[in-house]
Amino acid sequence: MGAVGTLVLIRHGESVWNAENLFTGWVDVPLSEKGEAEARRGGELLRDAGLLPEILHTSLLRRAISTANLALDGCDRHWIPVRRDWRLNERHYGALQGKNKKQTLEEYGEEQFMLWRRSYDTPPPEIELGTEFSQDSDPRYADLGADAPRTECLKDVVARLLPYWESAIVPDLRTGRTVLVAAHGNSLRALVKHLDGVSDDAIAGLNIPTGIPLRYDLDEQLKPTNPGGTYLDPAAAADAIKAVANQGR
Ligand SMILES: O=C(O)[C@@H](CO)OP(=O)(O)O
Numbered sequence: 726m727g728a729v730g731t732l733v734l735i736r737h738g739e740s741v742w743n744a745e746n747l748f749t750g751w752v753d754v755p756l757s758e759k760g761e762a763e764a765r766r767g768g769e770l771l772r773d774a775g776l777l778p779e780i781l782h783t784s785l786l787r788r789a790i791s792t793a794n795l796a797l798d799g800c801d802r803h804w805i806p807v808r809r810d811w812r813l814n815e816r817h818y819g820a821l822q823g824k825n826k827k828q829t830l831e832e833y834g835e836e837q838f839m840l841w842r843r844s845y846d847t848p849p850p851e852i853e854l855g856t857e858f859s860q861d862s863d864p865r866y867a868d869l870g871a872d873a874p875r876t877e878c879l880k881d882v883v884a885r886l887l888p889y890w891e892s893a894i895v896p897d898l899r900t901g902r903t904v905l906v907a908a909h910g911n912s913l914r915a916l917v918k919h920l921d922g923v924s925d926d927a928i929a930g931l932n933i934p935t936g937i938p939l940r941y942d943l944d945e946q947l948k949p950t951n952p953g954g955t956y957l958d959p960a961a962a963a964d965a966i967k968a969v970a971n972q973g974r
Pocket residue numbers: 743747748749750751815818842910911969972
């Protein structure tokens with residue numbers, strides 16, 4: 726087998742709903758101005774590190790797609806091939822989609838709020854079909870039919886993400902290419918859990934900052950030789966991780 730390529734993960738820049746502190750999930754909101762700037766900065770970090778993506782995988786949500794476009798434009802890689810798949814989408818937040826995080830924390834209390842946000846296997850209540858923030862008439866998910874999720878916990882995200890990792894991303898890495906994955910806080914937590922072998926309990930404490938590329942060097946078994954990965958701007962990542970952890974407060 727040849728050398729395994731480099732994996733670069735990027736969570737989308739701040740979205741308008743991140744800025745408003747709303748549970749987002751599969752609701753397709755755009756980047757905020759700050760998020761666009763974060764994405765452009767992500768591209769500069771890639772350029773300055775000489776870490777130039779050769780293929781892109783994104784979710785079907787515009788905050789990840791726009792982030793990838795802006796970042797790739799910034800490192801002159803806007804032309805690379807791209808694949809998009811719902812399996813990279815954010816975790817479906819069920820009936821919490823569109824709700825304010827602070828109000829939800831006040832209404833349900835810290836324990837329930839954190840169970841919904843960060844426990845491995847407790848999904849929020851299912852979203853009601855046909856309501857404002859459900860995706861049941863969205864054409865991009867038409868092929869999923871009744872398999873389209875109405876809520877997900879992180880365990881569900883791991884289960885739907887891994888088939889795409891194995892069948893689409895790993896083959897690209899096996900060609901030795903630098904692969905950029907532009908996705909979301911919780912879909913990337915699911916991938917990092919798998920890559921680093923993080924336990925079901927420990928994953929609760931892991932948060933991914935917006936817009937800062939995270940590099941993984943992998944061995945032949947696809948185990949990271951730099952466990953936890955390497956943020957291209959570690960100081961900014963450390964501050965941003967704290968901010969994600971404290972959302973709702
Ligand atoms: O609202 C969401 O979809 C996610 C990511 O922004 O939020 P959280 O970090 O609370 O899981």
